[in-house]
Amino acid sequence: MKKTFAGVLAAALLMTGACSSSDDSDSGSTATKPGEKVELTYWTWAPNMDKVVEGWNTTHPDIHVTVNKQDGGDPAVTKLLTAIKAGSGAPDVMQAEYQKMPTLVSANALADINKEAGSLKAKFPESAWNAVTLGGEALYGVPQDSGPMMFYYRTDVFEKLGLQAPKTWDDYAAAARKIHAANKKQYLGTFSATDAGWFAGLSQQAGASWWGINGDTWSVAINDAATQKVATYWGGLVQEGVIDNKPMYTPEWNAALNDGTQVGWTSSVWGPGVLEGNAASTKGKWKAALLPQWDAASPANGNWGGSATSVTTQSKHKEQAAQFIAWLNTDPAGIKALAGTANVYPASVDSGAALTAPPAFLSNQSDFYTVAAEAAKITKPFTYGPNVNVAYSAYNDAFGKAAASKKAADFPAALTTMQQTTVDDMKNTGFKVAG
Amino acid sequence: MTAVTALPTETRTPRTATRRGRRAGAPYSFLAPALILFVAFFAAPIGYAAYLSLRRVKVSGLGLGAGARTEVWAGMSNYARSLTDPDFLPSVYRIGAYGLIVVPTMLGLALLMALLLDAGRTRVGTFSRTAIFLPYAVPAVVGSLLWGFLYLPRVSPFTDVVQMFGVEPPDVLTGSWVLWAVANIAVWGGTGFNMIVIYTALRAIPTDLFEAARLDGASDKQIAWRIKIPIVLPSLIMTFVFSLIATLQVFAEPMTLKPLSNTISSTWTPLMKVYRDAFVRNDIYSAAATSVVIAVATFAVSFGFLKLVGNRAFNQED
Numbered sequence: 001m002k003k004t005f006a007g008v009l010a011a012a013l014l015m016t017g018a019c020s021s022s023d024d025s026d027s028g029s030t031a032t033k034p035g036e037k038v039e040l041t042y043w044t045w046a047p048n049m050d051k052v053v054e055g056w057n058t059t060h061p062d063i064h065v066t067v068n069k070q071d072g073g074d075p076a077v078t079k080l081l082t083a084i085k086a087g088s089g090a091p092d093v094m095q096a097e098y099q100k101m102p103t104l105v106s107a108n109a110l111a112d113i114n115k116e117a118g119s120l121k122a123k124f125p126e127s128a129w130n131a132v133t134l135g136g137e138a139l140y141g142v143p144q145d146s147g148p149m150m151f152y153y154r155t156d157v158f159e160k161l162g163l164q165a166p167k168t169w170d171d172y173a174a175a176a177r178k179i180h181a182a183n184k185k186q187y188l189g190t191f192s193a194t195d196a197g198w199f200a201g202l203s204q205q206a207g208a209s210w211w212g213i214n215g216d217t218w219s220v221a222i223n224d225a226a227t228q229k230v231a232t233y234w235g236g237l238v239q240e241g242v243i244d245n246k247p248m249y250t251p252e253w254n255a256a257l258n259d260g261t262q263v264g265w266t267s268s269v270w271g272p273g274v275l276e277g278n279a280a281s282t283k284g285k286w287k288a289a290l291l292p293q294w295d296a297a298s299p300a301n302g303n304w305g306g307s308a309t310s311v312t313t314q315s316k317h318k319e320q321a322a323q324f325i326a327w328l329n330t331d332p333a334g335i336k337a338l339a340g341t342a343n344v345y346p347a348s349v350d351s352g353a354a355l356t357a358p359p360a361f362l363s364n365q366s367d368f369y370t371v372a373a374e375a376a377k378i379t380k381p382f383t384y385g386p387n388v389n390v391a392y393s394a395y396n397d398a399f400g401k402a403a404a405s406k407k408a409a410d411f412p413a414a415l416t417t418m419q420q421t422t423v424d425d426m427k428n429t430g431f432k433v434a435g
Numbered sequence: 436m437t438a439v440t441a442l443p444t445e446t447r448t449p450r451t452a453t454r455r456g457r458r459a460g461a462p463y464s465f466l467a468p469a470l471i472l473f474v475a476f477f478a479a480p481i482g483y484a485a486y487l488s489l490r491r492v493k494v495s496g497l498g499l500g501a502g503a504r505t506e507v508w509a510g511m512s513n514y515a516r517s518l519t520d521p522d523f524l525p526s527v528y529r530i531g532a533y534g535l536i537v538v539p540t541m542l543g544l545a546l547l548m549a550l551l552l553d554a555g556r557t558r559v560g561t562f563s564r565t566a567i568f569l570p571y572a573v574p575a576v577v578g579s580l581l582w583g584f585l586y587l588p589r590v591s592p593f594t595d596v597v598q599m600f601g602v603e604p605p606d607v608l609t610g611s612w613v614l615w616a617v618a619n620i621a622v623w624g625g626t627g628f629n630m631i632v633i634y635t636a637l638r639a640i641p642t643d644l645f646e647a648a649r650l651d652g653a654s655d656k657q658i659a660w661r662i663k664i665p666i667v668l669p670s671l672i673m674t675f676v677f678s679l680i681a682t683l684q685v686f687a688e689p690m691t692l693k694p695l696s697n698t699i700s701s702t703w704t705p706l707m708k709v710y711r712d713a714f715v716r717n718d719i720y721s722a723a724a725t726s727v728v729i730a731v732a733t734f735a736v737s738f739g740f741l742k743l744v745g746n747r748a749f750n751q752e753d
Contacts, residue, residue, distance in 0.1 A: 078714050085719075106498045107717065134499060193697050216496045250695045252587040259589075386498050393701050393715045397522075400697040404609060425716070428516075430494040 038063045038320045041091040043080070044309075045070040046145070046344050052337040056327055063320045065093070073097040073307070077104065077389075080312065084109045092315035093325060096141060097307045098131040099197065099384045099392075102211075104310070105140050106386040111311045114139040116322035123330050127381050128347045132308045135213060135383070140310055142329045143347035145338065147268040147305030148375035149201045152275065154263040155287045157186070165289040172292040173237060179263060180242040188264040190244035190253065191234045193399040196392035197304050198248070202234075202266065203227040204302030204382040206294055211385030217432040218385060220423050223415040229294070235411025238403060245403040254278040266291060268304040269345040269372045272359035287365055290375055301379045306347065345372065387425050394421040481730075488513050488723035513724035522702035523725070529614070530704050534682035536618040537625075542674055544622065545629035549667075550659050552630075553637040564634070568627035575624060579691035582620045587695060608696035617699075620688045625681065629674040636670035637663055672744055676737050683733050686710070705729050 042053065042065050050067040057064055068091060070076035077100050083089035084107055096104055104110045117139055121129055128143035151172075153165060158175075161182055166172040176188040192198060200210065208226040212219040221227075237243035244262070246252060256262040257279035265271060275286060293299050309328060311321040328334040330348055338346045339354040346354065358368035385391070398414035398421075426433045491509035498504065517523060548567055570578065586607045588594050597604040607616045640663065648658050664671075686706040693699040693707075701715065702708040705725065713722035 081717055102499065103717070105500065106494070106503060108500065108502070108504065112500070136499075138500065194694055213497060218497065245697065247694060247697065250587065251584055252589045252695070255587075255589045261589075386494075387716070390716050393711060397700040397702070400700060404697040429492060429498070431498050432496065 037061070038317050040065045040093055040315075040317060040321055040324060041068055042066065042093040042095075042324075043068050043070050043076055043091040044095040045072050045076060046095065046338075046342040048341045048343070052328070052334070052341050055333060055337050056324060059333075060324075060327075063317075063324060065324055070095075073100065080104065080109055081107055084313065088314065090312045090314040092312065092317060092321045094310050094312050095144065095307050096310045097305070098128075098303070099200070099388045101131060101140055101308065101310075102134060102384050102386040103388055105134060108313055110140040111313045111315065111318055112138040112140060113142075113311050113318060113322045113325070116311075116319045117142060117326055120326060120330055123348050123350065125347070125349060125376065125379075127303075127379055128306070128308075130381060131306075131384070132310075141308035142310075142325045144307050144309045144329050145305075145344035146347045146376060146379075147201075147270060147303050147345065148372060148379050149205065149266065149268050149291045149302050149304050150271060150372065150375055151289045151291050152265045152267055152271050152286050153188075153289070154260065154282070154285050156285050157260070157263045165287070166292040168296050169233060169292045169294055173233075173242075175264075176237060176242040177240070185261050186263055187242070187244040187256075187261065189266055190246055190248060190262065191238050191399075191403055192246075192248040193403045194247040194249070194396055196395035198266070199230070199395060199399070200382070200392075201268070201302035201304035202291075203230050204380050205291060205300050206230050206302075207300065207380060209380075209382045210391065211383045213383065214434065217434045218426060219434045220385065220419060220426065222391060222419040222422060223412070227415055228412050231411040231415050232408065235402065235408035238406055238411075239408040241406070245406060258282065269375065270305060270343075272361040272368075273343055276359075276361040283361055284364055286362060288362060288368055288371055290371060290378075299378050301375050303379055303382065308347075345376075385422070385426070386431065387422060387429070390425045391418060391422040394418045484723045484726055487720055488727050491720045492718075509720065513721045514728065517721055517725040517728060520702075520708070522700070522708060523705065526702050526705050526708055530682055530685060533614060533618055533621075533685060533704075534679070536615065537621045537682060538675065538678045540618070541622045541625050541678060542629055542671065544626045545674065546633055546664070546671065548626070548630045549633040549637055550663065552634055553663070554655060554659070564631070567630055570624050571627040573624065575620075575687035576691050578624050579620055579688045582616070582623070583692050583695050586616055586692075608692065609698055613692075613696060613698045617685070617688050617692065621681070621685065625678065629678070632674050633667055633670050636667040640666050672741075676740060679740065680733055680737055683729065683736065 040063060042049070044067060046052075049069070053065045053067050070079070073095075076095070077097075080090055080094060081104075090109070094110075096110065101110070114137065120142060124143045125146075128146055132141045132143055133139055151165070157163075157179065158165070161178055163175050163178060164171075166175050172188070179186050179188050203210070203226060206226040206229055208221065208224055208230075210220065210222045210227070212221065234243070238245045244256075253262065257265070257275065258281055260282065265275070267274070271288070272286075276283070290299065291301055309325045311318050311325065315321050328338065329346070330350075332350070332353070335346045335348050335351055336354040338344050339351060343359075345351070352369075352373065355369040355372075357363075358365050362368050395414075395418055398417040399411070402410035402414040423433055489509055489511075490506050491513060492504050493507045494504055496503060552564060573581075585591050585593060588604060588606055591604075594604050605612060607613070644662055645658055648662055653661070684706055685704050689699050689703045690707060690710070693701070693703070701711040706729065709722045709725045709729070712718045712725065
């Protein structure tokens, strides 16, 4: 009996020991002996990434990468931040959305790989590079994919009503009115209060940049004139009732896309993949175009989605991790696999060679990637702040209320709430905030 | 210490001092695994949460890179912030209203069904009992997803049924309907469990009591009202306390429905606020403070209620 008890005690002590021990591992890269195999773990949520990584593993026997599939951007960040706080459990390599980079850097979760990565700057567009350097000297990741926004519409519905793909937002509003007037059940789109990234992209197109850095001071401009314009525009359409007010990415919305009651979607370059999954029966009826413009004379665009590949501060093999990341995002083989196998839109400027055939769902539109390249080229710069999570959750709550009320005046008011919540949070945490 | 004196010394005389010392240690050895697990996985995390609630992060400069964040002493400021948060009180009122709907409906239904099953004693039997209990075995998240599909007009089969009668069904995930929609899931999931608890208590009542009552000319209704319900009162009180605690901690149902509705905010219930602070805003300090407030409130409400009903709760024989 005594022996059993001692065993239980030992086991219990072991368990408590495992809970409390957290050896700090920010010692940086440890020297590896030649010939020794390095194991790297990679958290990502892009589809088929394990197959992409196979290409690396077969050609690089010394550095073995294991993919650990994540649920998506937000849960992965939560897990990573928890692991960083716990002192262990983080992967070596991590897919990180651009808008989460300042949050992760601020939590000291991402390693600076400027030295290890070499000069890659020329291989990426300015806006993507800016997102991984946060405008400074450090390099917190290599751009992986980008999400220039695009407009998708049902060609059959447009043709029947004699409509063209809207060039401007005025055209879009007119088309929305015409479609809804012709069929009370049909909408050209919906204002989604659950997709802050979507609204941020639309605001980016209008010229907004919600955060800014000036010396050692942050600025927050969520309720600037450009974003006000966007909020007022959508609030007007919702109040009129020509645009739906239900959130995207619900079974309801999927059904609406599939049964032809949602006949347009302001989305991103990855839109066809979503449509294929949600509205398979409408294949061949969709077409992609540039987002409608505020000023047709000087076209602009925003981003929805897009992510970088980063090395975490807990990685003991920064150098090898940086090698893998550089291969994945700049090597022709890596880019080809990203585009063809993982179905993302690679951020690299050399991605054109890998992107020729249009996505299967839009196989009728041979110039899809020409339009996408144009959309990527005119994307405006946008700076994300260290508390995007706070701003985005404030968006959900404030715009949820506004969308439910269907009153145009509530939309710009929701922006004021968002701005206030974001600034208060930053001040409370101790950031220097201007204004 | 008392264990030593409590040892049955009259049956066996202690032989040696060492022997006696080992004997005295025995209860603690038996208790140790439970105690260690209790401390490691219950007391310590609670203590840590209480500690965190008194801390906060202070950022210097732009807050980027290593060493930009330091954890500092916060005093009671997290508590002040959590209690004065404009979203906190509305969430408390909301679960108050939610409790007013859920608790009486659920317990009323549970009692009614338990009495009906008990009155039928042999006829309806196990099938109805299992059928009523089954929703309790469905995890709250799965149940909420199922109901979510039933609530969304375009995917709900109810829509077609109601439209056959020429009525346009309301969108229950908007406006003031939402509270009822969430309460409905809780009632659906919780009635079975409470019914079983009450039913088990009913089965424990000796049948001669009913025979005596019947001889005295009591009807079924009178037996239920004057004999059964008073006797199962302790069970009712227990289920009431459980329901009260479940109400204060409602989380899974509204959290699962949130992406489907504009009306459910991220601070719809107090626990959702804790989740948002901890995992969306990465502010575990303020989340810890709110958790402590909720824990204290739960403790106060449940023990306050037990105090109020006094001895009637657990020893009705006296």
